[in-house]
Structures are given as C-alpha cells and as structure tokens.
Amino acid sequence: xxxxxxVDVLDVRFPTSLTADGSDAMNKDGDYSAAYVVLHTDDPGLxxxxxxxxxxxxxxxxxxxxxxxxQPLIGLDLAEVTGDLGGTYRRLQADTQLRWLGPEKGVxxxxxxxxxxxxxxxAARQAGLPLWQFVAETEPAALVDTMDLSYLSxxxxxxxxxxxxxxxxxxxxxxxAVLERSGYPCYTTSAGWLGYSDDKLRRLCQxxxxxxxxxxxxxxxxxLEDDLRRCALxxxxxxxxxxxxxxxxxxxEVGTAIRWVQELAQFDLLWIEEPTSPDDVLGxxxxxxxxxxxxxxxxxxxxxxxxxxxxxxxxAIDFCQIDSARLGSLNEILPVMLMAAKFGIPVCPxxxxxxxxxxxxxxxxxDFLIISGTxxxxxxxxVDHLHxxxxxxxxxxxxxxxxxxxxxxxxxxxxxxxxxxxxPGGSYWSxxx
Amino acid sequence: xxxxxxVDVLDVRFPTSLTADGSDAMNKDGDYSAAYVVLHTDDPGLxxxxxxxxxxxxxxxxxxxxxxxxQPLIGLDLAEVTGDLGGTYRRLQADTQLRWLGPEKGVxxxxxxxxxxxxxxxAARQAGLPLWQFVAETEPAALVDTMDLSYLSxxxxxxxxxxxxxxxxxxxxxxxAVLERSGYPCYTTSAGWLGYSDDKLRRLCQxxxxxxxxxxxxxxxxxLEDDLRRCALxxxxxxxxxxxxxxxxxxxEVGTAIRWVQELAQFDLLWIEEPTSPDDVLGxxxxxxxxxxxxxxxxxxxxxxxxxxxxxxxxAIDFCQIDSARLGSLNEILPVMLMAAKFGIPVCPxxxxxxxxxxxxxxxxxDFLIISGTxxxxxxxxVDHLHxxxxxxxxxxxxxxxxxxxxxxxxxxxxxxxxxxxxPGGSYWSxxx
Numbered sequence: 001x002x003x004x005x006x007v008d009v010l011d012v013r014f015p016t017s018l019t020a021d022g023s024d025a026m027n028k029d030g031d032y033s034a035a036y037v038v039l040h041t042d043d044p045g046l047x048x049x050x051x052x053x054x055x056x057x058x059x060x061x062x063x064x065x066x067x068x069x070x071q072p073l074i075g076l077d078l079a080e081v082t083g084d085l086g087g088t089y090r091r092l093q094a095d096t097q098l099r100w101l102g103p104e105k106g107v108x109x110x111x112x113x114x115x116x117x118x119x120x121x122x123a124a125r126q127a128g129l130p131l132w133q134f135v136a137e138t139e140p141a142a143l144v145d146t147m148d149l150s151y152l153s154x155x156x157x158x159x160x161x162x163x164x165x166x167x168x169x170x171x172x173x174x175x176x177a178v179l180e181r182s183g184y185p186c187y188t189t190s191a192g193w194l195g196y197s198d199d200k201l202r203r204l205c206q207x208x209x210x211x212x213x214x215x216x217x218x219x220x221x222x223x224l225e226d227d228l229r230r231c232a233l234x235x236x237x238x239x240x241x242x243x244x245x246x247x248x249x250x251x252x253e254v255g256t257a258i259r260w261v262q263e264l265a266q267f268d269l270l271w272i273e274e275p276t277s278p279d280d281v282l283g284x285x286x287x288x289x290x291x292x293x294x295x296x297x298x299x300x301x302x303x304x305x306x307x308x309x310x311x312x313x314x315x316a317i318d319f320c321q322i323d324s325a326r327l328g329s330l331n332e333i334l335p336v337m338l339m340a341a342k343f344g345i346p347v348c349p350x351x352x353x354x355x356x357x358x359x360x361x362x363x364x365x366x367d368f369l370i371i372s373g374t375x376x377x378x379x380x381x382x383v384d385h386l387h388x389x390x391x392x393x394x395x396x397x398x399x400x401x402x403x404x405x406x407x408x409x410x411x412x413x414x415x416x417x418x419x420x421x422x423x424p425g426g427s428y429w430s431x432x433x
Numbered sequence: 434x435x436x437x438x439x440v441d442v443l444d445v446r447f448p449t450s451l452t453a454d455g456s457d458a459m460n461k462d463g464d465y466s467a468a469y470v471v472l473h474t475d476d477p478g479l480x481x482x483x484x485x486x487x488x489x490x491x492x493x494x495x496x497x498x499x500x501x502x503x504q505p506l507i508g509l510d511l512a513e514v515t516g517d518l519g520g521t522y523r524r525l526q527a528d529t530q531l532r533w534l535g536p537e538k539g540v541x542x543x544x545x546x547x548x549x550x551x552x553x554x555x556a557a558r559q560a561g562l563p564l565w566q567f568v569a570e571t572e573p574a575a576l577v578d579t580m581d582l583s584y585l586s587x588x589x590x591x592x593x594x595x596x597x598x599x600x601x602x603x604x605x606x607x608x609x610a611v612l613e614r615s616g617y618p619c620y621t622t623s624a625g626w627l628g629y630s631d632d633k634l635r636r637l638c639q640x641x642x643x644x645x646x647x648x649x650x651x652x653x654x655x656x657l658e659d660d661l662r663r664c665a666l667x668x669x670x671x672x673x674x675x676x677x678x679x680x681x682x683x684x685x686e687v688g689t690a691i692r693w694v695q696e697l698a699q700f701d702l703l704w705i706e707e708p709t710s711p712d713d714v715l716g717x718x719x720x721x722x723x724x725x726x727x728x729x730x731x732x733x734x735x736x737x738x739x740x741x742x743x744x745x746x747x748x749a750i751d752f753c754q755i756d757s758a759r760l761g762s763l764n765e766i767l768p769v770m771l772m773a774a775k776f777g778i779p780v781c782p783x784x785x786x787x788x789x790x791x792x793x794x795x796x797x798x799x800d801f802l803i804i805s806g807t808x809x810x811x812x813x814x815x816v817d818h819l820h821x822x823x824x825x826x827x828x829x830x831x832x833x834x835x836x837x838x839x840x841x842x843x844x845x846x847x848x849x850x851x852x853x854x855x856x857p858g859g860s861y862w863s864x865x866x
Contacts, residue, residue, distance in 0.1 A: 026532075061541070097489035102538075103683070105538050108494070151713060253586040282747060306712040310714060
C-alpha cells in the first residue's frame with residue numbers, strides 16, 4: 001500500500017475583479033481563488049487533489065491552515081488514510097487546539113474541506129473510479145462510517161442513515177441509466193452578475209434560453225429600482241415558462257428582505273437566495289413565511305452540518321444549497337444531504353467560483369443515485385468561468401452536467417494554470433505588480 | 434492629533450497543557466495563547482493593546498489574520514480611528530474578500546476582535562480613562578453609532594438602543610457608588626478543571642468558600658460516574674447555599690445532554706454550560722425545556738451577534754456568556770448586551786484563558802452601569818491564572834472584581850512575558866524545543 005509522503009498547498013488567485021465576473025450586492029470585487037491541496041504518495045502516478053474556494057485576500061490564511069490540517073496525515077500508509085475516510089476526518093478534527101478557532105467554521109473548517117476533498121479525490125483515484133461512482137458503490141454501512149453524525153442525533157441517527165441508503169440501493173442502476181442518457185439538470189448564473197449592463201444581461205439571458213436552460217438566476221439587492229428593471233427585462237427575454245431565481249448575497253435585514261422580495265414577486269420567482277445573514281436560521285424562517293410562494297434558498301455560507309440541521313428543523317428553507325468547499329467534504333456533506341432528504345427539501349448545490357462546478361456535479365449525482373432518488377425540483381448551479389484551468393472540466397450538454405468519467409473528484413488543475421496564477425509569485429501576478 | 438504608525442501582532446503561548454490548568458471534556462491539552470496586537474502611534478507614550486485568545490496551534494493563523502485586518506488603519510490620523518470607533522469597525526468589516534472566510538466567524542472574526550480590542554484600548558488611553566468609564570461617559574447616541582446593529586433590526590433597532598441607554602443614564606452614578614464599594618461579583622472556575630484529582634478539587638472548593646465565593650463551577654461531561662462523584666464532593670464541601678454550576682464544553686448530543694443533566698440535577702445546579710454544539714440554537718432550546726429548573730448557559734463560542742439574537746429569540750438560554758475576544762469587541766458586544774437586557778436574560782461573561790478576566794471586568798461593569806442596571810442573578814467568571822503577565826491585572830476582593838482605575842482596557846502585557854513566551858522564538862519555547 002502506498003504511503004502519503006508530502007502535502008503541497010498552493011495559493012492560486014484569478015483576477016476576476018477586473019471583469020466584474022462574480023459581482024453581487026455583497027461582493028463587488030472578488031478575485032476568485034483556491035487554496036489548492038496536492039497530496040503526494042510514494043507512487044508517482046498517484047496524487048490527490050482538492051481545494052477550498054475563497055475570493056482573494058485571506059486565501060493565504062486558508063493555505064496556512066490547510067498545511068496545519070494536513071500535517072497529521074504525512075507518513076501514513078494509505079490504508080489508514082483513504083482506507084478509513086471516517087477515521088481520517090476524525091483524526092483531523094481531533095485537534096482541539098485548531099477546533100477552538102471555529103469550532104467547525106471559518107478558516108479552519110474551509111481548510112479541513114480542502115484537505116478532505118483531496119483525500120476523497122485520492123481515494124477515488126486509487127479505486128480508479130469517478131468520485132460519484134466510488135461513493136455510490138460503497139456499502140451503506142461503510143459509507144455511514146465515513147460520516148460525521150455528531151450533534152445530529154436528534155434528527156438523523158446512524159440507523160436512519162443506513163436504512164435510507166439501503167432502501168434506495170437496489171434501484172440505483174435505473175437512475176444511473178437516466179444520468180447516462182440525460183445528465184444532471186443545471187441552471188445558469190452566468191447571465192446575472194450585478195456588474196453587467198442591461199444590454200449584456202439581455203444578451204446573456206437570450207443565449208441561456210437558446211442553450212436550453214430552464215432555470216436562470218439574477219443577482220439583486222443593491223437597488224430596488226434596478227432590480228425591478230432587471231427582473232422585468234429577464235422575464236421578458238426568457239418568457240413565462242423558464243424559472244427565474246434571484247440572489248441577494250446576504251445584504252438585507254429580515255424586514256427589508258420581506259418587503260423587497262414582495263416587490264419582486266410579481267416576476268414569478270422560484271426562489272430568493274441568501275436574503276439575510278447566513279447564520280440567521282430564525283430570520284430565514286420568518287422570511288419564508290412572509291414571502292411564500294417565493295421559496296427561500298440558502299446554504300453556500302452554511303458553516304457546518306449543525307446549521308443545516310436547524311434550517312431544516314425550523315422549516316426555514318425550500319432549497320438546500322450545500323457548498324462543496326465550505327462543508328467538511330463528503331464526511332459532512334453526505335449527512336446534510338440525508339437530513340435534507342428526510343425533511344423532503346431538495347438539495348440544489350451552490351457552484352461557480354473556482355472549480356465548484358467540477359465538485360458539485362459529483363454531489364448532485366450522488367444525491368440522485370443513493371440519497372434522494374429524484375431530480376424533481378432539483379437543479380445544480382452552473383457558472384461558465386475558469387473551467388479551462390481544470391484537467392477534467394465539467395461538461396454541460398442541453399443544460400445538464402454530463403456524467404464525469406475520469407477517476408477522482410475532478411479537482412485537478414493544470415500545472416500551467418497553477419504556475420501562472422500562484423499568488424504572489426506566479427507569472428501573472430509578478431507581472432501585474 | 435497623533436497618527437497610527439504601525440501594528441505589531443505577536444504570537445504568545447503559555448505551556449498550560451503541562452499542568453492540566455484549563456482541562457475540560459473537550460479540550461484536554463490547551464496551551465493558552467494570545468494573538469497580541471500593539472497599535473503604535475507617533476506619540477511614543479500612546480499605544481493600544483488588544484488580543485484574541487486561543488489554546489495553542491492556530492494562534493499563528495490569528496496573528497496573520499490580525500495583521501491583515503489591521504492593515505487599513507496604518508497611516509490614519511487617530512481622529513479617523515479612535516475618533517470614529519463605528520467607522521473604524523465598518524472600515525475593517527468592509528473587506529468583503531476577508532468576509533468570505535466567515536462571514537463574521539472563525540479566524541477572521543477572532544482577528545477582528547483582537548484589532549478592535551486594541552483600538553478601544555487606545556481610545557480609552559487617549560481619553561485617560563479606564564475603558565468602562567470611557568464607554569459609560571459616552572453620550573447614548575454616540576455610543577450607539579459605534580455599534581454593529583446589522584442583522585439585528587428584527588430585535589433591536591437604533592431607536593431601541595438609544596432609548597434603553599437614555600433611560601438608565603440619569604442613575605448611573607448610584608450604581609457606580611455600589612461598584613466603588615463592593616466591586617462586581619464573580620465566580621470561580623479554578624477549582625473544577627477536569628484534570629484535577631479529587632483531593633485537589635476538595636481543597637480548592639474549600640479555599641474558594643473560604644475566600645468568600647458564592648458561586649463555583651466544575652467541568653463535567655467525560656464520565657457520568659466521575660461527574661456524580663465530583664459534584665457530590667463539591668456540594669459536600671461548599672454546603673447547600675453556594676451556587677454550583679457545571680460546564681460540559683460542548684461534548685454532548687442534545688439527547689445525551691438532557692439525560693446527563695437530569696442525573697446531575699440532584700446536586701442543585703444553577704446552570705449547565707455548553708451542553709452541546711455552540712451553534713445549535715434549537716438544541717439548546719430543547720435542552721432548556723427538558724432540564725429546568727437547571728438553567729442553560731452558553732456563548733463563549735458564540736460566533737457573532739446573529740447567534741446571540743437567535744439564542745434569545747428561541748428562549749434557548751438562561752445565562753448569556755459573551756466572550757470578549759470572540760465577538761467583535763465593544764462594537765458587537767454592546768448590542769448583544771442590549772439584546773440580552775431587552776429579553777431579561779442576565780449576561781455572565783466567559784473569562785479565564787489569557788487576559789479574558791482583565792477585559793471582562795470592564796464589560797460587566799458597563800452592563801451594570803448603563804445597560805441592564807442590575808447585578809441581580811449576574812456573576813462574571815474568574816479564573817486564577819496567567820494574571821501575572823498583565824501590567825494591570827484584575828484585582829479580586831471578597832469574590833468581586835475591584836473597579837479598575839488605569840486608563841484603557843487592561844490589556845497590556847509585560848514586555849518580559851511577551852519576550853519569554855513569544856512562539857516559537859521566545860526564551861521559554863526556544864529552550865523547550
């Protein structure tokens with residue numbers, strides 16, 4: 001069995017602020033970035049790749065934290081690392097000195113996500129399978145052993161989790177056939193960044209419809225008049241049958257959110273995303289009661305499984321937007337998807353950023369194959385930028401993610417991209433300074 | 434007006450794990466540490482001191498984050514910094530790239546606390562007043578201008594805050610006379626660390642009672658039989674009239690917490706502290722309903738004001754335990770204390786660690802003078818270690834904090850202590866390695 005010999009963590013930043021890609025009411029000038037983890041083994045053909053996503057400054061903090069997080073794995077036989085994915089997660093979580101800095105939130109948790117994403121990638125590569133298939137083929141009891149169910153027992157026990165997985169297991173091949181035929185449905189956010197002009201918005205909306213998208217999302221929240229105009233314009237272009245969602249990126253107070261969304265509801269919105277603080281479970285519940293039938297969606301800043309447990313318990317959300325680089329990788333994401341399924345709330349993962357689409361496609365496929373068993377009312381986010389930096393970028397066909405076939409979690413970046421955008425020493429940044 | 438010329442941030446760690454001081458069911462081997470901020474001005478006699486508290490590894494992350502956090506202040510005239518404490522906080526919070534790493538939680542928020550603690554210290558030193566007095570003498574409207582009320586308007590508006598402060602203002606001198614006479618009541622945790630033997634526990638309980646303490650707290654949660662024996666022993670030593678509290682440091686599931694506390698309730702407990710995940714508002718509410726009349730206390734890991742808002746809204750706590758180095762300094766602590774007062778929930782700050790007692794004495798005094806107007810049912814934590822490293826350590830007399838008189842927030846450490854315990858280059862650590 002190979003041994004994990006070294007961990008490289010790289011600070012990779014893309015100058016997205018120059019084009020207003022990714023601009024929203026909260027985040028006007030993000031430089032999409034990754035704290036990029038490479039796990040090396042003594043088999044030169046076998047590495048694990050993972051990352052967490054940030055928007056620029058502070059990516060160095062995540063890099064430093066990921067180095068500390070990964071330290072206990074160096075020198076271990078892979079039997080102890082990828083052979084015991086639950087044990088590996090617990091080994092890292094057992095560092096109570098680092099735990100104090102969260103617990104299970106912020107920089108140390110983002111770093112845990114980066115490292116565990118790389119560990120899952122390594123495990124799937126070792127098995128020679130795409131991550132989704134590696135997970136879907138794991139026996140239910142063994143898969144539950146990988147999960148962090150702590151603090152969840154009032155909503156999801158180990159027995160619940162095993163029973164849910166057992167129930168869907170016999171029929172997963174039927175759903176796999178659907179995915180092979182049609183892929184997993186996605187929506188696009190590429191049209192609606194707040195920094196885009198009306199002309200650009202109109203053109204991108206038309207392109208999205210022409211490409212077959214049935215769901216489209218706009219950023220809102222900076223100015224009500226602008227939002228009314230932009231929503232009217234989008235609805236005019238996409239027609240009455242395409243779903244329209246809006247995203248306020250946390251800029252409102254609870255009361256403001258309610259009034260603002262009630263104004264926008266005339267455009268037949270499927271959901272309002274991140275209407276207020278991502279931490280405000282009870283606030284989201286109040287907003288949801290007030291703005292129905294517009295749904296409430298949140299979760300991309302959902303810090304950990306305990307927050308999601310409460311969003312579900314409080315009936316605060318209509319759509320559960322897990323983030324693949326903020327939650328503690330599959331170890332924490334799988335229990336959140338199980339809880340959502342138990343409450344009948346669809347999981348519609350957050351994506352975009354750097355490489356989040358590459359990860360998220362695996363998660364939605366796993367949700368469909370072994371957890372919820374349905375794609376009804378579900379749609380994964382897709383944003384069309386920065387894919388060119390990935391060795392196996394996600395592929396979209398007819399507004400759906402095409403089933404990935406390469407081994408691993410699709411997280412590997414091109415060495416040339418890493419060299420160019422490494423911060424601050426890469427060729428792009430050293431020539432920009 | 435002086436100019437803020439430079440910021441030093443130092444990694445200071447004390448080897449407390451060697452003696453099991455600070456040991457509890459979650460944190461068995463903490464090395465109490467500070468990310469210690471010194472703000473320099475062009476007046477050599479005027480500096481600001483502040484810190485956040487960690488338990489060892491990862492303190493370097495907080496140091497690096499505090500350097501980034503403080504960067505925008507360098508070169509500013511103090512009129513813009515200490516002369517506009519709300520604006521300074523907002524200036525630092527306006528960095529949305531760093532915000533992404535929380536938001537408002539974890540390492541970046543701990544770092545904000547460290548920097549803003551130093552800014553408040555500097556403001557009070559400039560005014561030549563102890564921090565508590567500097568705050569208590571600020572006009573209500575001006576004080577509210579320093580507060581971060583965002584995401585709170587469904588519970589506390591600006592008008593509410595001003596009105597509450599105005600109402601107590603005319604009588605604050607009566608309460609000041611009480612404090613000058615009797616100090617602010619505290620309780621001790623020094624007796625009850627989990628790593629202490631029964632003999633040491635018994636001896637320290639007796640010493641606490643002899644010193645006049647009417648409140649005493651034990652760590653619990655590792656083993657029920659041990660907890661039953663230790664609570665019985667403590668109750669036997671302190672008698673029926675001294676309040677006994679217990680602290681589980683987040684180790685339980687919601688159901689476990691309920692069953693365990695119901696077993697311990699026979700010892701007439703005032704509160705159970707941190708029974709489960711600090712993020713689990715609804716879990717704390719469920720525990721509270723089940724274990725009454727034992728009260729529920731939490732907050733030392735309360736990540737930000739939005740969490741406290743919900744703990745109050747959900748009727749999840751009987752005691753609100755703000756932390757002076759985890760919340761974003763006075764800018765965020767004052768609104769939390771106002772919300773607690775509005776809900777009639779006593780604030781009993783968390784202390785101990787490194788220098789938290791030094792800070793907390795100011796906060797409880799402020800709560801009494803201008804926010805809640807009472808000490809009834811309130812008691813601030815006191816732990817007897819590491820005070821020798823502070824230039825103006827808190828003074829305890831008859832189980833009460835004596836009103837501090839030096840200018841500032843009592844946060845300055847002895848240069849010799851910093852030099853000895855700087856990590857990893859200080860004389861202690863370089864000889865230990």
